[in-house]
Amino acid sequence: MNRRPLLPSWLPVDGYVLALLGTVGLAALLPASGAAATAAGSAATGVVALLFFLYGARLSTREALDGLRHWRLHLTVLGATFLVFPLLGLAARGLVPGVLTPQLYGGFLFLCLVPS
Structure with a gap:
């Protein structure tokens, strides 16, 4: 019950x-x-x-295999996590003197580089 x-x-x-x-x-x-x-x-x-x-x-084996079939979604998430976000963090360096302080930029870059 x-x-x-x-x-x-x-x-x-x-x-x-x-x-x-x-x-x-x-x-x-x-x-x-x-x-x-x-x-x-x-x-x-x-x-x-x-x-x-x-x-x-x-998680059943069937569900795991079904999830692996969505490879385009997995590549999109991996690309955003390990390419787009780090590049955005590096591009934000141009905002340091006017918009961001160096300490704030360091924290922003850390957030962009940490996958989770």
Whole structure:
């Protein structure tokens, strides 16, 4: 039997999202420090890895192969991520003296170069 928590019908948020927001709120109110912060960081890394694994494990082989057939979309995303955004970041160097400060340009360039 699949039992889900009862949420009001007018609430357009999934229960998982509410739990995630609650966790962030709790962490903001009660931050970890010292050895507990190290343990919490390690646990967070492990949980994120587990979530990615479980999401990939439930993906059927057929769905994965169907996704690979969209090679034009994948090339477009890769081109935008690794070519267009870095070139935009480098082109923004021309805005440094007037529009952007050197520190702001450094942060903008970092955002353009980091794929995620």
